[in-house]
Amino acid sequence: MSDLLRIAIVGFGEIACRQHVPAIAKTSGAALVAVVDPVKTPPGLPYFRDLQELLRDGPEIDAIALCTPPQLRQALAAAALAAGKHVLLEKPPGSTLSELAPLIAAAHEANRTLFATWHSRYAPAIGPARKLLASRTIKKVTIIWKEDVRVWHPGQTWIFEAGGFGVFDPGINALSILTEILPQQVFVRSAVLDFPANREGPIAADIELSDEDGLPIRAEFDFRQTGPPSWDVVCETEAGPVTLSKGGRQLRDGNRLVVDATDDEYPALYRRFVALTSEGKSDVDLAPLRLVADSFMLGRRRLVEAFED
Template sequence: MSESLRIAVVGFGEIARRQHVPAIARTAGAALVAVVDPVTTQAGLPHFRDLQALLREGPEIDAVALCTPPQVRRAQAAIALAARKHVLLEKPPGAAVSEITPLIAAAHKAGRTLFASWHSRYAPAVEPARHLLAGRRITKVTIIWKEDVRVWHPGQAWIFEAGGFGVFDPGINALSILTRILPHPVFVRRAELAVPSNREAPIAAELELSDEGGAPVRAEFDFRQTGPATWEILCETDAGPVALLRGGRQLRDDDRVIVDADKDEYPALYRYFLALTADGKSDVDLAPLQLVADSFMLGRRRFVDAFEE
């Protein structure tokens, strides 16, 4: 293996271009050496239409970052692991929970890293929030996660297809933070999913959850918000309110601002990925994906107005 971890990005859409490419460039010990996408290229890098072509004809790589839609990610991860490559899975790690367990076994057999990368957990205020809440009794949590799908997912029709998660694509970011900062597991109690009459995945959702002690957690996800996005997790505790705002970039303890930073999440994510590969370890936390799966299983569906791009 070379001194740098040689990475190929598979699926070169907006998230790959906007986040993965600059994060790899800023990470010591990582190098982007190829791009895999049926259409889109990156200037100055070898380009391949599919992963098999890269593995057959391309430069030597050590790892792949899979940034394709979740419906096809399992097959790509299996191919990469069979070729003994480390695998970083963009969130969500797959279209179904059952897809991931065989990949964990394949990574172990190959002696390679499998990393389910919940990028929102690397926002600068998330770990401080976890440490703050560890010493408190949480009595109630409210999640408000709303954005304009036309702004944040333009032209991404797959997101409303079966397996595309709909509003849970951003909503799972909130759930990944929730399952990181709370000291106890949470469970879905009730869900209501608003599905456009011409689509297969929800455009909005309301969830009722609770932790092991019965503390209520309410989540509101909506793709129909216009103007600035709202990404907030509000906790009521025995020592006063704690608010995680701006998608995990600001932390408030009552009226005091504890953290307020605009640091990017992905460089920290890639530093951790490099550490995992160096140590020969995997990190595949399925808790956020399980909550989404439970929401679909328990959710009552109501059809709403058709959604047109």
Template sequence: MPPINLAIVGVGKIARDQHLPSIERNADFTLVAAASRNGTVDGIPNFTTMKAMFEAVPTIDAVSLCMPPQFRYDAAYEAILAGKHVFLEKPPGATLSEVESLASLANEKGVSLFASWHSRYAPGVEAAKSFLGSNTIQSVHIVWKEDVRHWHPNQDWIWQAGGLGVFDPGINALSILTHIMPNPVFIRSATLEFPENRQAPIAADLKMTSAIGTPVHAEFDWRQTGKQTWDIIAETSAGQMILIDGGSKLTIGGKAVSLPEEAEYPELYRRFADLVKNGKSDVDIAPLRHVADAFMMGERAFVEPFHD
């Protein structure tokens, strides 16, 4: 199969930091165009709209959509109607209904749709899944705390309705949780802290249980300075398991587990190429469903205003 002619839509920080380097190193793809309101990519045609890009470069086979989730549905819908395979950055959409609609449309049009969850491809995740599947889990505690000013400086969209707020990083933890737990997990109660001047939460505390009653507690906070924390701690019949730094490290019973090198986004593009070649889609909405449940079940607490 010849290389897949790929276009990238939304040339921002995540596209430059992760997508472009991963595409460049993957022989299954040739980057042939970009569309973005502000950013450009050197060495290829650049456009301000996806429509203009499709008209000028009809050989595009697939697109990677890297714009904020509030704008992703319309772009994905347009691309699928044009017969393009679609890679969705996380979260795959602003609502569950949007993503389900896109999945149905992709199936109807015979193109691949990939709802990507990069944290699932962290080095320690598969080993953690195997360990938890072989032992009795007594409890799980997620601590996902970071500094929003460092990771999302001056990004107003993330504080708007549909921008997810602290669930933008928190959904990474939920994507890992839903992948490594051997039984489904459900939110039983939640508290969401909203700055008085924002439409999205800056912190969240989730109380969950698995289908067999295993307690799961998740703490998300965007106000942490200094060392950042992205850990999942499981107490099990075979000792304590800790996924550290977003899954880049893993300890079991206090001993470090040997892991492969980090390659989250390269693995995502390998997965996308495989889906396109085999005419399949991968659209798991479980992490986004938990976010929606948290907004539905959560009590709201208002805290001091947030200013960048």
């Protein structure tokens, strides 16, 4: 392989255009060399209609970044690993938990990297929040993760289809932060999921969680918020609240602003991907996906009014 990690993006939707392309361009030791998408044709790059066409006729590549809807990722990741390529999985890593175990085994067998990414964990305030909370006694956690689906996911009809996660597509970002900053494993205790009468995925969810010591945790997810989004995690401690906001870009300790930084999540993801491939390691943490699966398993389904995009 080349010293440069040559990457092809598979699935050239909004997240690939807005985040992955500029992040790869900023990453030393990585280069975007091809794109696969059945519809979009990016300028200035070799373009292929499907993965098999890329593998057969495309330029030499070392890695695949899978940015398709989650329902498609398992088969594409399996094919890429079988072809000897490293694989980066956009979040969520798949539609089910069971489909990830064979991919982990295949990556190990092929001596290739499998990286299940949780981009919100790489937000600039997450590391400082974890360190701050390690010295505190946490008494309660409240997550408010609400946004306007029409603004943040325009035209993405797959998100409300079976396996598309609905409001858990952004909500899993909050759960990835939660499982990163708390010292103990977290469990879902109960959930109420709001399903529009004309959709297969939930538009809102209220979830009660706790750790092994009974720490009360509540998460509120909603796709129906208008105006600015709310991406907040508030940890009540014996010394006052520790608040993560703006999706993990801002941290306050009480009233004191500790971190207020710009978005560097995806460049950090790709720096991690380059490091993993050079070290011959994988990184597949499924804790956030388990919490989503448990929410669907335990959740009480509540029908709400039809939703039209």
